[in-house]
Amino acid sequence: MFQTFFGSRVQTSKPITTIESQCDLLIIGAGPAGLMAALWASRYGIHYRIIDKRPMEILKGQADGIQARSLEIFESFGFVERVERECHMSVEMCFWSPDESKDEGIKRQDRVPECIPGSSNYGQVLLHQGRIESFLVDAMKETSDIQVERGVVPEELRFDRSKAEDHAAHPITVKVRHSPEEDAAAPREKIRAKYVVGCDGAHSWTRRQLGFKMEGEQTDFVWGVIDLVPITDFRVIADIRQACSIHSVSSGNILLIPRERKLVRIYVQLTDITTADGTAIERSNIKSEMILEAAKTIFHPYTLNWGYIEWWAVYQIGQRLSNHFDDSNRIFLAGDAVHTHSPKAGQGMNVSMHDTYNLGWKLCSVLRGLAHPSILSTYSAERRTVAQELIAFDHRFSRLFSGRPARPGSDEIGISVEEFKAEFEKSLLFASGLSVNYAYSALVAKPANTNNEDDEPQALLAKNIRLGMRFPSAQVLNQADARPWQFSRFLRSDGRWRIILFAGNIASTPQLDRIKDFCSALSAPTGLLQQHTASSQKIEMLVEILTIHSSPRQQTNLLDLPDLLHPFDKEAGWAYEKVFVDDWSYHQGHGKAYEKWGVDPERGCVVVLRPDMYVGFVGEVEDAEGLRTYFAGALLGRKE
Amino acid sequence: MFQTFFGSRVQTSKPITTIESQCDLLIIGAGPAGLMAALWASRYGIHYRIIDKRPMEILKGQADGIQARSLEIFESFGFVERVERECHMSVEMCFWSPDESKDEGIKRQDRVPECIPGSSNYGQVLLHQGRIESFLVDAMKETSDIQVERGVVPEELRFDRSKAEDHAAHPITVKVRHSPEEDAAAPREKIRAKYVVGCDGAHSWTRRQLGFKMEGEQTDFVWGVIDLVPITDFRVIADIRQACSIHSVSSGNILLIPRERKLVRIYVQLTDITTADGTAIERSNIKSEMILEAAKTIFHPYTLNWGYIEWWAVYQIGQRLSNHFDDSNRIFLAGDAVHTHSPKAGQGMNVSMHDTYNLGWKLCSVLRGLAHPSILSTYSAERRTVAQELIAFDHRFSRLFSGRPARPGSDEIGISVEEFKAEFEKSLLFASGLSVNYAYSALVAKPANTNNEDDEPQALLAKNIRLGMRFPSAQVLNQADARPWQFSRFLRSDGRWRIILFAGNIASTPQLDRIKDFCSALSAPTGLLQQHTASSQKIEMLVEILTIHSSPRQQTNLLDLPDLLHPFDKEAGWAYEKVFVDDWSYHQGHGKAYEKWGVDPERGCVVVLRPDMYVGFVGEVEDAEGLRTYFAGALLGRKE
Incomplete structure (x- = not known):
């Protein structure tokens, strides 16, 4: 289907027998960001490696929201039909809040489309991160024999900055262990690379080696998230297949996201969970039963049961951004390694893939001798701006979902349905990934110092x-x-x-x-x-x-x-x-x-x-x- | 993606080690008709075999026209996207005939859409039969481990008609040779089957065993067909990617069908090819050079050259129909084995697949004990009628393409552009496969004795x-x-x-x-x-x-x-x-x-x-x- 940039398939490098080896590009982390970088490298016919410390692919939980812009990118790589065949399409968002006609219970107050009509040929869909990763891996195979090396753990990073301007040099050395477990006897390998891309997640090992700092704040909002197949009479079952935000009077909030395979993801605010004597429960002590109990209370008077629970987790909202995205344009960070935020807007997997979709072709063009190395600096310039916008967006979005509903009459702290809906509609274009607007650079011939x-x-x-x-x-x-x-x-x-x-x-x-x-x-x-x-x-x-x-x-x-x-x-x-x-x-x-x-x-x-x-x-x-x-x-x- | 009728995958029967074996359904011939039957059997979880005397798949030549109705069927089996990704879509048909404003040459007189707007979500497309066969094989694999057995030649067929009404019996025995070549030492196997479907082409071995007769006529029209990548200034290259009929004054006719991979299939009428002394050349002596020479003459004043010739053949138009489609509703024939006609309307592969698309589910339903065996008789009733319509259609269609253009003024023998276009438009609905209308039967609850x-x-x-x-x-x-x-x-x-x-x-x-x-x-x-x-x-x-x-x-x-x-x-x-x-x-x-x-x-x-x-x-x-x-x-x- 695809040809590589120079027409021939890329062959795997020799099996690792030597203690030292060399490659043009080393990608650390095989999540969506790392695989997107690898896919570009495969298309350009680059000699690259991609390693991941986990011995296995992800099979459940984690990210599932896929924006219109990501689907456009998948189309450009030739596999969007695979996503469309398996995904749930999120067409409509329903807003639920206290039913003012009664003393208790909740009511659907309004609904809006989840994607702005006419903005793209694609909409907002849901499909598990593990499926997306496997599509990316299959797409890599079309033009390369290079495979993801799993269970390979980086242990040491050295960077000879004196050679940062020498683009023929291999100034970075990463020592890796070929075993997911701590094991002194496990084989080690020193990989010398021209460039390194760290896509190793929120707790990025690569970022820590570089000494970059995550800057931002952590809020008090604690949320539980649970994937289950619900059995419910919620709005006589129809709304359970619509995205819904539910603000209860005083029992907390829910964001409900239907997914593929009849699953529904339920985000439940847990701030007020306490023990019998009224003290707050530690985040690490929260159990799935507590999340479900809180959800049931918010659902009242509708019932919530389930046939099957697939996955659950607890998290605290924080919006944080790395102070740097690259070191000397030779080592780059992407994805969760440089921006963390709430999962509820379904942005994480998308923005992470877009980071390396932006970086990948630039690195590969430089490696193939086609482009000026100077274009590499546009990566941090372009993507750090997007990450800042993401953080600001998530800040507003999380406040919306974590606030309590406005009480009738004047209430400046609570959030009214009208305000919620207006904010949500404003957020749609950003959330679709279609509003990204890169500033003036060697790659964007527009007036400097303005986006207008x-x-x-x-x-x-x-x-x-x-x-x-x-x-x-x-x-x-x-x-x-x-x-x-x-x-x-x-x-x-x-x-x-x-x-x-x-x-x-x-x-x-x-x-x-x-x-x-x-x-x-x-x-x-x-x-x-x-x-x-x-x-x-x-x-x-x-x-x-x-x-x-x-x-x-x-x-x-x-x-x-x-x-x-x-x-x-x-x-x-x-x-x-x-x-x-x-x-x-x-x-x-x-x-x-x-x-x-x-x-x-x-x-x-x-x-x-x-x-x-x-x-x-x-x-x-x-x-x-x-x-x-x-x-x-x-x-x-x-x-x- | 798919589940079989009873949920579990069908396993391959044991490797052939015994000299005798048994299966519920034996399919002879693994072309489009045979594979379509096998695909149904795979979906229903039937214990079936499919054998083909050819040791290899078809890689070039043969059929390529795919109707809207076939694409709808492919959609129902889940692989229409694969066809859409590789095919050429034939949107428009252009009509060329002698340029009356000059003494020589040809002129585009008119054009029409190749498919009636609104009749289906699909149109007329072109893709090589070998690709379709491989999609069918892949679809079979989704619900069965049974594979096509190639290089297996049937040698003897016995049918115990006394057991024709006993649907638990295996009244048919087919002796096969496990070698494509005549070889006394090659292993033989006697396969006892409940039902046999013969999809073994125009020279059907199965049909000959049953003694059925092909009835109909052979015309004098001899045509050559050639697949090539053209290099031409034909109507300044645009029309070479449109389907075109070209009637020249006296040099014969061409039907031009663009295909996938920049190929164009050219059908050239060869009736008047003679040796230097004026005697007609035997069909078996016609060479590709003669076809190309004839094509060049008809193309005049446009040039026709080529970068690559993939395949060519010579055929004589005949419309023939088998006098029976089944023996006692236990042995069935389908596809070219029961109807042969001109290839030019792109019907052959389609009608053949539709034969077994009709037969397959009925046979499988009976084999699974779900349906009355009496429904099997609807196969011959329904499909023989379609085959008769096909023969009649092809008769008209071939005459259109083989006739000479009408001369200005009154000319009752020649075909005018207006007549051609009108006939062509009338033929579109039939050619799309969408007009098939099965008569009253146990399966169609409409008034008997009428289609109205x-x-x-x-x-x-x-x-x-x-x-x-x-x-x-x-x-x-x-x-x-x-x-x-x-x-x-x-x-x-x-x-x-x-x-x-x-x-x-x-x-x-x-x-x-x-x-x-x-x-x-x-x-x-x-x-x-x-x-x-x-x-x-x-x-x-x-x-x-x-x-x-x-x-x-x-x-x-x-x-x-x-x-x-x-x-x-x-x-x-x-x-x-x-x-x-x-x-x-x-x-x-x-x-x-x-x-x-x-x-x-x-x-x-x-x-x-x-x-x-x-x-x-x-x-x-x-x-x-x-x-x-x-x-x-x-x-x-x-x-x-």
Whole structure:
């Protein structure tokens, strides 16, 4: 299905027999963040290792919430259908609070969609972290024979900072033990690596070696979480398959999240759990029975029973952020290792995967000699900002769920249903992962010092394609065979940059001339394409050009467009899969793609997507120089 | 993903060491028809064997056209996404004929969609038969360890017709050689079987053993077919990715079918190929160069070259039909073994799979003791009619493609573009496989002796759900979690019958009472459900009830509906996945399912689907007696 960046499969390095070894990239931790880094490395054909101290995969508990943005990323790696087949889709959120018409009990007060309609082709779904990890592992296998090494524990990290600027060097040495248990006789190995990525969780060993600090606060809110198959008459069973927040008058709060396999995850606030004599119970002494008892009380007058309990845990809410995300751009931290927060918004697994989705292609591009090492600094810049936003979001979100309901009349401390609903709706875009907006850098050609590019000329060219944000999808037709597609199907995470040429109305000769000029400028010896590839290499391996025009399909001839837009191969003929049209389809209506993207259907524009599908550049079709400058800031020059 | 009919995986029988063995079902031939039969047997947990004389799978050539109806069947077995990922979708057909504005050359005169918009969620696609076979084999593995035995050649068939009515007997003995080559020393095995299905192709060994005759005609039209990756300027390359018919003035005709992997299949009429001295060339002497030369001439003035030729063949059109489809309802023939015709309409693989899709569940139901052996006779009745229609269709279709274009002015022999287009459009519904309409039988409760049920009272209950035809899909929402679904996702080929209860407006008390009465009648000791299952068995394993109501989702409580419609399990709680609603969705609009199906949203109705999703019964909600009678005609009574 997939080809690697250089076409051949990556072979496993020799079995570990030596006490010392070397690799380009060492990934510590094989959770979602570590596996996402490994998946990129597999796609780019990097010589990497991925180790995890746990001897086994995770089978239950842990994370389960998957955002729309994560599903888009899974689509780009080719396995989103596997998630869709097994997941529970969370369509609606219901708000329950005290029933004011009675003296007791709770009432459903309102409901809202869990995902903003039209924001993505995907919504919010639930599927156990272990399934996601196994999909990531299977996707790795498509382009690499490298496997996760489990039961391998890091014991010592050394970093020769004097070589931090030498990107050919292996300045990091990690000593590992090939045994999950403490065992002096277990084999040890010293792994020398060019780069290390620590994805080893909230108690990150890597972070402690680097001496980074988690900064933030711990609240008093103690919550229990339990996965069970409920048997209940809660709102005559329907709401048990909807996400629900339940605020009781004085018995605490519940967040209820239906999951796959008829499971429901119930988060229960436990702050007020006390022993018989009224003293608070220590967190470590809380048992599952207490969580269930508290839940039953909040559910009243509905009943809560269960056929099967799969997993449970107790946690205290804290929002904390590491003071650094990297050491000298050679050792990186990602995921829970650098940000911890409440699990209730279902953000953890997503933001963690997005960290390494951001880092992975940059590291691999540098390792393959394609990109300037300077781009590595954008990882901390881009992802630490997101982590800060996440912490702020979680702070607000946790307060919402942990507060008590407002009493009728004026009550400034309690939270009213209206306030709750308004806050929840505000949080939806952030929670979907679609609002991430990376700031100006070598990789995002927008005005420095502002995220508000609305007044800039680029913003007028493509009103809904925002610099620094992910590229949204729309339905287009293949010009040659008229098949309708979501354009996102062609934005594959295969390591390539993409120039999206909105060719506009090519039935007009002046516009077609602009497109021809654009292609000539790109193909010229001093042009962008000649500058950034080895002479032996096809440019399509590094930068793919996809064209979307707005002329009527049936009146357009593919060969009228320059060859560059549908390259010729003497065995395979012309490429038919690179030119699309925004037109009416027989079976699926009109995609209105230009309108959705906010692009002028006459004049079009040029958009550059980074390998992670974030928008790096938007310009006029004439702006070959802007394009050249943009790529020169990220990619290395031609090698003969 | 799937469970078998009785929950446990089927194990492979012992390795063949004995000279005699026994199985319930022997399938001869592992092409699409044989594998479809095997897939059913795997789902029902039948002890079956499937043998094929060829030592290897097919890797190129052969069939590639896949109809909408076949894709619906693949969806029901859970692998349609695999086809969609690899196939070419054929959206449009272009008609080329002589360019009358000039003295020579051809011109695109018109185009039409290849599939009738709105007729199915799927269209016409192309994917090599070998891929389809491997998807079928993978699907078999989900519920069985039985594998295709290749290189096994049948040598002798004996059938003890005196035991034809004894369905516990093994009246058929097939002697096989475990070697693809003639070899006296190769091991032989005598397989005794209850039933045999011969899917061994146009030259069927099984058919010859039974002495059945292929009846029909052979025409003079000789065609060549070639799979290649073209390099051409044909209509400036766009049309080479559209299906095209090309009628030249006097150089013959082409049918051009783009396929997956940039391949194009070109059918070229070769009738007029002669040697230098003008005598016709024998079919067996035709070479690929001659096909290509003829194609080039027809293409003129466009060029035709190629980067790669994958496969080619020569055939003579004939439409022939076997005089029998079964012997005593113990030995059955299916696929090319009973009908041969031109490959150009892309029907062969489809109709062959549909033969055994029809036969498989019936045989398996009888073998499992669930259904009356008498239902087996519906196979020949239903499928021989389809085969006759296919032959008639192919006759018309071949004439279209083999005729010469009409000359300007009056020309009764030639075919005008208008006539061609009109005939082609008429053929679309048949070609999609969606127009199959099985006649009255124990399995189709419609008036005998007519296929026109429009005047019957059932037709008024569900105007677009036609007795004897496949059940069409529509978008509905899950009542409990509001997720939108194509209803077809729940019509899985898992061996179950389905009662689709259109519950209508259950917000109205009288209507809800009708639904309650319906459920009581079904559940009563003398009711349908108690009559047809062993007491230890859950009724849902044999008949699944799916409910679709039309009241507003947000005002409906699942528990208001009788338990029968969302059965309770003490471990898993209530079933949330069986009640749907025709309502508006946040992200995908309103399915308007009742309107699409033509069902009264107030009163609803009851529809029964056979395990192959053909409509067997339509009745009023009160018609428990009609329902009972229908099932009594097909299913055996209760076993204690």
